[in-house]
Amino acid sequence: MTTTAGPPGAQPPAVPEAQRTAAPQGEPAGGRVRRLLRAVPPIWLVLAAVIFLIAWRNPTFVEPAPFLAFLRRCAPLAVLAAGQVFVIIAGEFDLSVGALVTAVVVVAARLSDGDAAHTWWLIPLLLAAGALVGLVNGLVTTRLRVPSFIATLGMLLVLGGAVFLWSGGAPRGSLADNFRQFGRFGVELPGLGQLPYAVLILLAVGVALWLLLSHSRFGHQVYAAGGNPRAAALSGVDVRRVRTAAFVISGLSAVVAGILLGGFTGVTAEAGAGYEFQAIAAVVLGGAVLGGGRGSVGASVAGALTLQSVFTLLNLLGLAKSLRDAVQGLIIIGAAAYAAHRLRRSG
Amino acid sequence: MTADPRPPDPVVLGMHGISKRFFGVTVLDDVRLECRAGEIHAVMGENGAGKSTLMKILVGVHQPDAGRIELNGAPVRFHHPRQALAAGVSIVHQELNLLPQRTVAENIFLGREPRRRFGVDRAAMDQAATRLLAALGAEDVISPRSLVGRLPVARQQLVEIAKALSFDPRVLVLDEPTAALSPHEVAALFDRIRRLRADGLTVLYISHRLREVFDLTDRITVLKDGRRVDTVETSEVDTRRLVHLMVGRELDHYYPPRAAPERIGPVRLAVRSAGAGLLHDVDLDLRAGEIVGLAGLAGSGRTELARLLFGATRMTAGRLTIDGRASRLRSPRHAIRRGIGLLTEDRKSEGLVLQRSVRDNTLLAARSLGRGAARRVALADLLGRVRLRGGADREVRYLSGGNQQKVVLARWLATGARVLIFDEPTRGIDVGAKASIHELMRELADAGAAILMISSELPEVIGMADRIVVLRQGTVAGELPAGATEAEIMLLATGEPDRAGAAAGASREGGTA
Numbered sequence: 001m002t003t004t005a006g007p008p009g010a011q012p013p014a015v016p017e018a019q020r021t022a023a024p025q026g027e028p029a030g031g032r033v034r035r036l037l038r039a040v041p042p043i044w045l046v047l048a049a050v051i052f053l054i055a056w057r058n059p060t061f062v063e064p065a066p067f068l069a070f071l072r073r074c075a076p077l078a079v080l081a082a083g084q085v086f087v088i089i090a091g092e093f094d095l096s097v098g099a100l101v102t103a104v105v106v107v108a109a110r111l112s113d114g115d116a117a118h119t120w121w122l123i124p125l126l127l128a129a130g131a132l133v134g135l136v137n138g139l140v141t142t143r144l145r146v147p148s149f150i151a152t153l154g155m156l157l158v159l160g161g162a163v164f165l166w167s168g169g170a171p172r173g174s175l176a177d178n179f180r181q182f183g184r185f186g187v188e189l190p191g192l193g194q195l196p197y198a199v200l201i202l203l204a205v206g207v208a209l210w211l212l213l214s215h216s217r218f219g220h221q222v223y224a225a226g227g228n229p230r231a232a233a234l235s236g237v238d239v240r241r242v243r244t245a246a247f248v249i250s251g252l253s254a255v256v257a258g259i260l261l262g263g264f265t266g267v268t269a270e271a272g273a274g275y276e277f278q279a280i281a282a283v284v285l286g287g288a289v290l291g292g293g294r295g296s297v298g299a300s301v302a303g304a305l306t307l308q309s310v311f312t313l314l315n316l317l318g319l320a321k322s323l324r325d326a327v328q329g330l331i332i333i334g335a336a337a338y339a340a341h342r343l344r345r346s347g
Numbered sequence: 348m349t350a351d352p353r354p355p356d357p358v359v360l361g362m363h364g365i366s367k368r369f370f371g372v373t374v375l376d377d378v379r380l381e382c383r384a385g386e387i388h389a390v391m392g393e394n395g396a397g398k399s400t401l402m403k404i405l406v407g408v409h410q411p412d413a414g415r416i417e418l419n420g421a422p423v424r425f426h427h428p429r430q431a432l433a434a435g436v437s438i439v440h441q442e443l444n445l446l447p448q449r450t451v452a453e454n455i456f457l458g459r460e461p462r463r464r465f466g467v468d469r470a471a472m473d474q475a476a477t478r479l480l481a482a483l484g485a486e487d488v489i490s491p492r493s494l495v496g497r498l499p500v501a502r503q504q505l506v507e508i509a510k511a512l513s514f515d516p517r518v519l520v521l522d523e524p525t526a527a528l529s530p531h532e533v534a535a536l537f538d539r540i541r542r543l544r545a546d547g548l549t550v551l552y553i554s555h556r557l558r559e560v561f562d563l564t565d566r567i568t569v570l571k572d573g574r575r576v577d578t579v580e581t582s583e584v585d586t587r588r589l590v591h592l593m594v595g596r597e598l599d600h601y602y603p604p605r606a607a608p609e610r611i612g613p614v615r616l617a618v619r620s621a622g623a624g625l626l627h628d629v630d631l632d633l634r635a636g637e638i639v640g641l642a643g644l645a646g647s648g649r650t651e652l653a654r655l656l657f658g659a660t661r662m663t664a665g666r667l668t669i670d671g672r673a674s675r676l677r678s679p680r681h682a683i684r685r686g687i688g689l690l691t692e693d694r695k696s697e698g699l700v701l702q703r704s705v706r707d708n709t710l711l712a713a714r715s716l717g718r719g720a721a722r723r724v725a726l727a728d729l730l731g732r733v734r735l736r737g738g739a740d741r742e743v744r745y746l747s748g749g750n751q752q753k754v755v756l757a758r759w760l761a762t763g764a765r766v767l768i769f770d771e772p773t774r775g776i777d778v779g780a781k782a783s784i785h786e787l788m789r790e791l792a793d794a795g796a797a798i799l800m801i802s803s804e805l806p807e808v809i810g811m812a813d814r815i816v817v818l819r820q821g822t823v824a825g826e827l828p829a830g831a832t833e834a835e836i837m838l839l840a841t842g843e844p845d846r847a848g849a850a851a852g853a854s855r856e857g858g859t860a
């Protein structure tokens with residue numbers, strides 16, 4: 001959650017320039033508060049509102065232990081969103097992450113078969129495999145010029161098929177406890193219960209990716225490559241390399257998400273199903289524009305938390321789980337329409 | 348000019364008290380515009396003066412907050428461009444709005460295709476398109492069956508105009524129609540517009556180019572900061588007066604002084620027998636301290652040459668040297684490392700990342716160069732050098748054309764570029780900002796940069812260049828010293844002495860035959 005301190009430059013302005021500068025001096029305090037609120041990406045306000053609604057129905061939700069457990073449940077999606085946003089800002093899609101999450105869980109279970117001694121080499125191997133998947137996505141998109149929507153959809157099918165073939169449809173083996181600890185256990189805090197490792201990992205990954213996107217030369221080139229690839233290329237940006245790197249980051253984040261998810265999910269061929277759309281939904285909720293050029297890590301993490309808390313709220317209201325997908329679809333459409341509306345107003 | 352026997356033509360179009368605000372900012376304030384039947388009426392003003400907004404209100408893209416519009420004396424209200432078209436008001440926008448994957452005829456008759464019993468009557472559609480193109484004198488160069496995306500921009504523009512004419516309008520709005528046309532094509536277009544006027548069509552002509560406005564129009568309405576300054580008879584004003592109306596001050600020195608010969612240094616960038624695509628056997632030297640003007644008709648290879656010198660197109664023949672050392676530019680990235688910078692013709696689609704800040708756009712190239720390159724430059728210093736005021740956190744899409752160009756220029760100062768290629772540096776930029784871009788170019792040259800300036804505006808080439816290189820059909824047709832006349836340039840550019848001389852209205856009788 002420290003990623004709240006998103007960089008001002010990475011956020012779309014909440015109000016058009018003219019309006020902002022036109023704010024009179026010595027305005028009443030109410031106006032100042034309103035302007036402060038406008039400077040915050042709206043997704044944080046939505047998140048606060050949803051959490052407030054949940055707490056209203058179920059006050060225990062905001063007590064430390066249940067809330068930390070909620071954050072732990074959010075962590076895989078939040079990490080995925082933080083990686084996906086690189087690809088989206090660069091002007092592409094990565095639909096392969098859900099299948100990659102599944103592959104991580106199934107492959108880890110099969111290779112280690114519950115033996116804790118294997119974990120130390122298994123994790124680097126999985127990360128390398130994730131980077132390779134991202135690299136292939138990136139090269140197919142940028143060198144073979146296959147639209148990323150198609151390239152990563154193909155990768156989703158290839159990974160899904162490979163996992164099915166390799167496991168014979170019924171994944172075997174199990175995950176070692178020291179592998180599952182990342183998504184399952186945490187540090188004991190006196191009086192507050194357990195601070196999950198997953199939350200700490202989310203924090204670390206979030207901060208690292210935020211620094212990379214908003215405070216590095218590479219990050220600026222990601223925005224440029226998505227915002228106007230021709231201008232970026234004519235300014236010396238190696239657009240193909242930047243986009244490929246974004247896919248690698250997304251692949252790595254999917255591996256981390258898979259490891260976290262492995263802590264509290266079963267070893268099944270559906271472990272990561274649907275995560276690709278949830279990750280894109282989270283990024284769009286965070287104000288990123290499909291087509292590239294806009295978005296931020298902080299707001300994408302907030303988008304993931306919001307999506308997850310909306311699911312929690314629906315659960316609390318007793319709505320069927322099958323409604324989840326429909327609601328998710330409506331949220332994506334609504335968020336994209338809102339973003340388009342805001343862009344039009346300020347353009 | 349003195350006593351006109353005819354009574355003044357009736358007012359066809361009247362816009363009265365038009366006001367418009369966007370987000371609390373007044374864009375138009377009580378603007379009046381009256382056009383008579385069969386007149387060519389210019390609307391002039393600096394960028395941001397409100398010309399485009401006024402035209403968008405006229406054709407129903409925007410709704411006015413106050414005021415009324417009358418067509419032939421009857422009040423009208425357009426809520427959609429379709430209603431304006433039906434009432435006889437057509438517009439050709441500054442940006443092209445064509446479908447590149449469809450043919451010329453399909454674009455012209457989009458949504459109104461002539462039908463047979465089953466489906467579209469292609470033959471009839473092609474014929475009608477040919478007739479419209481013939482009216483523009485373009486039937487030989489544009490086939491109704493060509494894909495629009497394959498046509499050069501200048502011809503796409505003609506297709507747009509043919510499309511506007513296909514609605515048989517009574518009022519035709521042309522928003523900067525000549526931006527992409529060569530002088531040749533401009534002359535042909537003007538002939539056609541004059542013929543339309545003779546048929547009683549009213550033409551509203553939006554342009555930055557003073558000369559065109561004087562050549563073509565009958566009356567001029569000048570806007571400034573959203574207000575109407577004045578409406579004048581074109582024959583009764585001169586350049587100075589018009590510029591004064593537009594910017595509120597006289598521009599004494601339109602162009603900065605040229606380089607003194609002793610300040611021109613060694614050759615920085617040179618090509619010999621260079622070729623790629625339509626370019627062949629190009630020889631060119633760019634020297635430190637010198638501004639070379641590159642002229643040529645549209646399609647002569649000017650932009651292609653710029654891209655070749657910047658590594659955006661691979662050179663397939665010939666040699667290139669930078670500071671005397673042979674070099675092969677494999678990519679823009681490589682060219683930037685060697686100290687070359689390109690200011691593209693189209694700032695919005697090729698120059699800027701519009702939704703990013705002034706800061707990010709300025710540092711874009713330096714950051715892509717590598718470690719440290721971006722650290723060494725002080726942003727405030729760069730923006731000061733190009734005299735860009737205001738915050739560095741503004742998104743560049745909110746800046747005027749002139750200020751956007753300054754951002755691109757600052758980008759190349761940040762990389763320490765010593766060879767600068769300006770492709771149409773002042774296209775779409777208002778008069779005041781134009782002069783300051785020109786001054787900056789001269790300052791850069793004086794500081795030792797080698798500058799190549801491509802321009803379709805001959806007065807700009809003549810006013811700025813220390814040496815003029817003319818391209819024709821992909822190769823250098825000749826070179827002229829500073830102070831050459833438009834006729835001399837046109838002569839080299841067209842390779843047709845007689846027609847060129849006539850087109851440029853030159854008085855060099857007997858000198859060439």
